[in-house]
Amino acid sequence: MKSFKTLFAIALFGLNIPTESIISSEALNGAWETNFTNDDGREVHVVAILSGGYVSSAAHYTDDNSFLYTMGGAWKADGNTITQTYEFNTQNVxxxxxxxxxxxxxxxxxxxxxxxxxxxxxxxNGTGGDLANAFLFTGRQQNGEIVARAITARKTMKILSGTRFQWIAYNVDTGDFSGTGGGTYTTINGKYTENIEFFSRDVNRVGASLQFDYKLVDKAWHHSGLSSTGNPIYEVWTPREIIEKK
Incomplete structure (x- = not known):
């Protein structure tokens, strides 16, 4: 098995600026990818998303699209060093x-x-879609009213660059991981469409496309349509910078 340090080093992101520059969060926003061959000879594809002050990476096997690992959390850059503080890490809880x-x-x-x-x-580079940011699930509509979800150690985060998305359900206190999925997305004429490239709970969902209505209300993302099981949903996702200022 690869060392944890090596796994972390292949779980971050890239950038097109001179190496002498001082790195800013705005310059680093976006999505990045790499491939490597695992110790068992299988090819692994990794995508990392850096948005809204958070980074998340996820890896899956290219031969059958099965999920391998995910890790991420808050980050900061200082010159040519990057520091990450983990909120979830399926390689090392x-x-x-x-x-x-x-x-x-x-x-x-x-x-x-x-x-x-x-x-x-x-x-x-973080552009191309209307929803580039890091969001937490904060509410859903029930009987025509928005019911807030309390922010606790159990979190569901959705992080998006200009073209890529990933959602992750986890517990920051215990390190427990509940699931993740992701792929590409578009936002066109009020329609949010996601194309699933990996899903930890059910590899058979890979290749599916789901379309929802979306709107931004005071920067919160209102998301409605039919879930992957065909049930109607109306969810509210709030940018993490708004939550963390309260």
Whole structure:
């Protein structure tokens, strides 16, 4: 098995700016991808999304689309170092709440980490969709009224770049992981469409496309339509920066 440090180093992101620059959160926003061959000889595809002050990465096997791992949390950049504080980590639950810092260099669209020979390629720069941000699930409509969901250690986060999305359900106190899924998305004429590329709970959902109505109300994302099981839903997702200012 690869070391945890190596797994972390291949679970972040890339950027197209000179290596001498001081990195800002705005410059790093976007989605990034890499591929590597696991110890059992299987190819793994990893996508990382950096948005709204948070980063999440997810890996799946390319031969059957089965889910492999996910990790993420808050991050900050200082020059050519990146520090991540984990909120979830299916590779090592004991790292939840801990922070690690890594050095990196950038040449063109390629990012490499010190001590690792793998590289990341930029997918998008955080533009292209209306919903690029990190959101928490904060409410749903019941009997025509919005019922708020309390913000506790149990969280469901949805993080989006300009073209990619991932949702993750987890507990920041215990490190318990409940599930994740993600892929590509579009926002066109009030319609949010997601195309599933991985789903930890049911690989048979890979390849499905789901379309919903969406609108932004005071920056909160209102999301309505039919769930993957065909049931009507109306959800409210609030940007994390709004929640954390309260």
């Amino acid at each position: 004991e790292m939840v709440g801990e922070s690690e810092t890594y050095e990196y260099t950038i040449e063109g669209d390629i990012l490499s980490f010190k001590g690792d020979d793998r590289v990341w390629k930029r997918i998008d």
